[in-house]
Each structure stands twice: as structure tokens, then as C-alpha cells.
Amino acid sequence: MLSFQKKSFHLLWLSFLVSTLGDWMYRLALPIIVLSKTGSAYHAATAFGISFIPWVLFSLIGGVLADSYSKRKILVVGNIFASIFSCFLLFTLSIKNINFTFLYLVVFLLASVDPLIHPSFQSIIPEIIKRDDYVKANALIQTIDNTLTILGPLAGGSVIMLIGGINALWFDTFSFILSACILYALPKTEKGHTKKMTLNTIKKDILDGVKYSFQQKVIFSGSLMFFMTNFALNMFEANYIFYMTKALGYPLIDATIALSIGGVGALIAGPVSSLIVERFRSGVLLSISTVLAGLSTLLLLINTNYIYIGVILGLVSFFGTINVITYFTLRQRTVPSDQLGRVVSVTRMVSYASIPVGSWFGGLLLNQGVSMAWVILIAGVLRASAGVGAAVSPLAHEK
Template sequence: MWLGFLISSLGDWLYRLALPLIILEKTGSAYHAATVFGLSFIPWIFFSLLGGSLADNYSKKKILISGNIAAALASSFLIFTLLERTIDFRLLYAAVFVLASVDPLIHPSFQSIIPEITTQDQFASANSAIQMVDNTLSIMGPLLGGSLVAFLGGISALWIDTVSFLATASILIRLPTRTKPLQTTHTLNAMMHAMVVGAKYSLQQKVIFSGSLMFLFTNFALNMFEANFMFYMTKTLNYSVINTTVAMALGGGGALAASLVGSMIVNHFKAGFLLSASTILAGLSTLLLVTSTNYICIGLILAMVSFFGTLNVITYFTLRQRTVPQNILGRVVAVTRMVSYASIPVGSWFGGVLLAHGQSMASVILLAGIIRTLAGLGANLSPLGREK
């Protein structure tokens, strides 16, 4: 699973860098680039519950393999829409939506398979190991991906991303098969009932649900800036793709540091305190982005933001895995992710609208930092803040 996640994440970085650059090159529009970014998170609202129900009722291994094969097909469709001289945005939006729909269908299986292959005292270490892959690539991904995009072009980079899905599927075949058979629900009514049960359980668990609400606001704030980062660096500050990816790589250094010490910190502090404190510190660090336009300084500030953000994620994932029964964990993962991701397309779109109407990036960053800080303060006053 670790190796499959590594390869898949490498492909994701190519996609993350290549797609906005292709759109900016063909349209020069921050609005379209931000809209496509936000659109990729909308499927989480529609398909998360279904993904959670699938994870709790079917083989997680088969879901992960099938999902990566489907993603390879959807990625190929996206590439063909971008090969046209003039982008047909209806086809582009449809292709992005289809490709993005795979993730909410398989992510609950990815998260809930960890308790099947590790013991409870290994949860924090397992989450840190997964985050270490993600955050190592936060350093190497922009540099490697930016170089490939710069030298091979955006379309070639997307083809490599497509191949990464197939490579991941072939590696996941080596995952162990669950020895205890699942009691699967094959009828539509049974699936709907399973989704309703998962949603009710998630809403009743005030600590877990408070955490998802905290992420709802932090994701809104984060993506006001993140969705427009490529536009800001390449169009507003006139940096090259290489300089831009250097800043992103420096930011990934903070995330990597958090993944290396995350399990130790999570096991020595109260989860509620750690979640609220790291959110507040991430918000305050975001405000520092207003103070500099130098790409190195921007990267160092992003490192601080990503350190606290990654610590936040490790803490919440571990808390969720420790407190939620395995037979319903997939659905709880789906519901909480659906809630927390619901604000991403709105935040991305809102940031793009502000820029399109003449607001400065400094204003967007200032607003994002304030919202994230307030989200942490609110979490401290919620049931999450009282969690031990």
C-alpha cells in the first residue's frame, strides 16, 4: 500500500502542476484555473457516502485496484480534451469531474484498510508513514514534476500520470486479502440503509464531527490561496515554473518534518489540544505570507503552514481510527471527508472571483489566515477541544 501510494502521489503531482499551467497557457485566466481546481473536489459531496458504504461492505483491495484502473481511463479522456487547440470547457469540466470522482469512491477503503493490516498501537506510526510519503513528495514532487512539465510539456506529464494509475493497480494486487469474509449488502436498499447508518453515527459522534467542521473552515481558507498559487507565482510575481516549484518544495519540507515527528507528538499530547493548537498556528503562519514576495521566503513560510497542517491531519486520522469501530469506519471516513471537502470548491472559486474582480493576493491571504485561525479557536471551544 505504501509503494502504491508513492507512485500514485508522484502522478498526482504531475497532474496538479500540469493542468493549471496548460489552462493558464491557453486562456491566461485565473478564474478558469481556480474553477477547474475547485471542481475536482465537488465529487466528494456526491460520492463520499457511496465510497464509505462500498468500503464497509466489499473488498477494499478490489476497490482500490478497480479505482486506479478507472482513473487511468478517465485521465486518458482528460488528455484528449486538452489536445484541442481551443479548450471546450464543457468537455474539460466533465473530464475533470469524472477523474475526480474516483478518489471519493476509493479513499474510504484506503483509510479504513489500515486497521485491517496493523494493530491499534501502530495506527499513529502507519498514518505518519503514509504522510511521510505524501510530504516527501511535497519536496520532491514540485521539483521533479516542475522539471518534467517544463521540459516535456504539460500533456506528456499527464500521460505519465495516467501510467502511474496502472502501475499502482498492478502493485496493489500484492496487498493481503482479508481472511474473514465480509457480510456484503448487494441490494440498493441495503446500500442506502448502510449509508444512512454511517451518516447518523458520524453526526452523533460530536468529537469526530466537530473535527470535520473544523476542517470545513480550514479547507475553505487554505484553498482560497492554494487554488490560485500557480497564478500568483507565475503571473502576478512573474516567477518561472522552476522558481515556483522550488517554493512549493520548501513548503513540503515542513510537511515532511511533521510526518517524521508526528507519531511521537500525537502519542504524547491530548488530541483535542493538538488539533486546535495546530490549526491556530497554521492560520497565524498563513498571515506571514503577506510580508514577502521573495520565492524563497514564501517557501519557508509555506513550510511552517504545512508543518502544522500535516500534524493536524495525522492527529485527526489517528483519533478517528482509534475511536470508530472497524465495521463502520469506512462510512465515517466518507462522511467526515465529505463535510470537510465541501468547502474546497467554494473556497477555490471565491479566491478566483476576488482576484478576477481586482482584489490583491495579499487580501486573499489575509482573509484566509484569519478564517483558519478562527477555525482553530472555534475547535478549542467545541467538543473536539475537550477530547483527551
């Protein structure tokens, strides 16, 4: 049994469960709506990529907020704003002829909430559990995420086929409202924050967080590894719906079945991580799992059967999930609590900076007539190379 404060942690993971369900509706519905109205992989991938730009722009501010104010309040207010921006997105996509400038703006605004509240979510965990339970808690949260990776595509795809993409997005809007209500019920167990924020204090706090993150070579090396990994991953992931439904000609249900099969690997990785993270050096696990994720990606070149694709995606997600749990645990154990929010924001900003570029680059290649086989080949080689790089970085010496 985990020895955390049960009520607080249960509410936290319940809000995570609700918001992740809504996210799956959004992830599937947005590219489907854009593809159905334009038939363009470029616009679908660009909309996907733009949603990660705020991680570069606002992550540091999110870290300062997490280290300066009540994390509970930040999480509640953030979800309320997300529900408002989600309504704007619904209106934008309901128009017959999409105004892409306005669409990209609304996607940007909705995506801006996550980097502002994610540091609070990550850094609130050590406040409500004991240090010895970090691995178990992170594995449990990832297990929830990975379970929905299996069920989300099937449920989301079914809902979208039954009621349409626009109506499905209302589930995402509702998930933000419900998540805010759940988080509001969190007991006020956090230490009060009375720090007054000004432009000067924000600047100082950001610089302190950046300086600390850069000085922690192990933690920063990990974020650079994820920078390369995310670039490679999103060359393929951002164009997955296009690949399955347009390039391979599968119906949406087959594409979502493949995604769900892929989620099984991530689900298995949760309990496996609980067993191996404590027994092996973090740097070794991070390096090996990244190399194996890259090599597994290359297996997509062998066969285009949707069941086979799902199995390979399962391998990729298995190694990727071990990656994430190992790194999150390493970061929580290494970084002091009063710096954790900012370090989370810096490392997430660095690792996410490559996502919009990778998404855009993959979509651009496909739009120029380059085959998906080349996109997969480039992505697999880059990801495996990131693991090799990690093996010769300061991560390699981390116990």
C-alpha cells in the first residue's frame, strides 16, 4: 500500500483521469475535423504542433507560479480557463470554412493552460506522498494514463463516429469543468505561499530556476535526450491519423484499434517500472529504453497491417513509459522541493521545444510527397541516436 495521504492523492489522480479522457477526445477529434474539411496533412499536423509551442513560451512562468502560490488554486483556475478556451475552439471549428489563423490562435490559447499548471501538478506530488513512494505514485499515474491510451482511442473513435467530431469536443470542455471541481475539493494541506510576485521577482525566480537546472547536469542531460526523442516521436505521431486513414486507407475504427493495442505496452510498463526502477541505475534505464524505443519504431517499416502496427506501437510505448517514470522519479528525488516547480518547467520546456518542429517537419515531408516510410525511418534512427547520446552524457553516471 502507498503511504500517501489517501484523500489528497485519490482526488489528484481522479482529476487526472477525467482530464485525460477529455484530452483523448481532443486529440482524435481535432485532426479528424481538419482533415475532413481540408484533406491536408499539413494543416492537421500544424494544428497539432502549435499546441506544443506554449510549452516553450510559458513553462518557466508555470514553474514560478508553482513555487510561489497554492498549487491547488493554480490547478483549479487553470482548468476553468481551459474550459473557456475550449468553447472558443468549438465555435471556430463549427464554421463551414475554417479560418486557420483564428484556429491556430485558439489552439494556442487552449494549449497555453497546460504548461502553466503542469509544474504545479508534478510538484504537488511530493507534498502529499512520502519520498519512498515516488516510484509507486508515478507508476500509478502513468498506469491511469496508459489504461486510457488503450480505452481512449476506441471510446473516442466510437463517440466521434456516432455523434461527430464537433459534438465530441464538448466532452473535452466538460472534462475541464469537472476536473476543476474535483481539484477544488483537495484538502488545503499545502504550505501557504505569501510571496508577492513582481516583474523583478518573476525574472529572478526564472533565472534561478534556469541556472539550477543547467547546473544539474544529470537532470538537464535527461531533458536534452527527451528533446531529441520528442522530435522523432512527433514526426510520426502528429501524422498518425493521416497515415492510417489517408495513406493506408483504413477506416477510423481500425486506426483507433491500433492505437488501443499500442496502449497495452504502456499499461504493462507501469507495474514493470515499479519493479525495475529501484533495481537499476536511472541513467542506464533511460539510455537503453530510448534506444529500444527507436529500434522498435523501425519495425513499422516491415508491415502495414493495422494489428501489426498496434503491436509495434505497444513496444514503443512500453519503452517510452519506462523512460518517463524513471526520469520523473529521478527529478523528484534529486531536486529540492522549493525548486522543483521551476526545474519541472525548465526541463519540460526544453524537451517539448522540439515537438512543434517535429510535427511540422513530418507534415511538411508528407505534403511534399515523401513517403511515410522515410518519416518512420528518420524518426526511428533519431530516437535510437538520442539513447546512444544519453549513454555518453552525465546521465550514464547517474545511480
